[in-house]
Amino acid sequence: MIQMKNISKIYRIGGETLYALDHASLSIGNGEFVAIVGPSGSGKSTLMNIMGCLDVADEGKYFLDGQEIEDYTEDDLTRIRNFKIGFVFQNFNLLPKNTALENVELPLIYQGVPRRECRARARQALERMGLSERLEHRPSELSGGQQQRVAIARALVTSPSLILADEPTGNLDHKTGVEIMELFRELHGNGNTIVLITHDDGVAKKAERRLRILDGQVTEEAKA
Template sequence: MIELKEISKIYTIGDETVYALDHASMSIQEGEFVSIIGPSGSGKSTMMNIIGCLDVADEGEYILDGISIEQYSERELARIRNHKLGFIFQNFNLLPRLTAEENVELPLLYQGVKAAERKERVRKALEKVELSHRMHHRPTELSGGQQQRVAIARALVTKPSLFLADEPTGNLDSRTGQEIMCLFHELHEVGNTIVLITHDNGVAQEAERMIRIRDGHVDEVTA
């Protein structure tokens, strides 16, 4: 499903050349639950942005579903982001003026889904994360854990095949974080591919496979 071959991402800071990723290679199969673990500044978020087609590598090749990403047009990449990928971020990225229901509905509006189908899919997504009773509340009226559940429902509603989660428990207490991890296990059990970015070894160990990254290098892969 995902194959990165000798991927490098290079930044120039003053006279210095910095490799956020330095000839990193890895592969993820369909249906896997994989964590990418590393300290702050290790390159793991850069890796997620490249996997999620939010950024492009300066060197190397990214193959998605058997096709080199360079062969996709900008329109095709946008479609991949909107239909195939479900993004979940540490800071939730909810729009504060919208209710939970409206935040979850937003990607379906971008997809042009009809109103009746939007309503039904939003209802099911919020039920899946056990938050249908808070659907008319705005983010400021929800706890951190509830906001992350809304963010997961927003990712769920487009029916993606790949979930990319960047530090999804980073702003949550340990009990709430574990509840969110249980949701990821449920998503995985029904066949979704999950790539989870974290600096927390305990969270990383929840995955089937851990990929360690440090200073832009994929140093270690443990089963």
């Protein structure tokens, strides 16, 4: 599904050249659950942004489903972001004035799905997350764990083939973080391809494969 070859992202600040990614290479197959683990500033989020077609590399080649990203048009990339990829973020990124149901409906509205179907699919996604009693609650009325479940429901409601999760347990207490990781394991068991970005080795161990990123370079971590 994903193949990156010698990907570099370069920032020039003053007279200094900084590599957020430095000839990083990796491969992720359909149905895998992969954790990319590394400390703050290692290039994790930059890698995820390129993987999710939110940013482009300065050097190297990125193949998605066997086709080089450079060959996709802007309209193609918009469709990939809207239909193929589900994003889960550390800060949840929920709209504060919208209910849980309305937040989960948004990606479907962007896709042009009829309103009644939007509502039915969003309700089903939230029920799958164990939130059937919280459909009309706004983010401020939900716990951190519940907000992250809403965010995961929003990522899943379009039935994407790839889920990208950037520090999804970073703002949660340990117990809630464990529950969210069990949820990802369950989603993986149902056939979802999941790429999880984290600084936490304990979280990364829940994945079936681990890649380590340091100073913008990616290495495969040997299985225990």
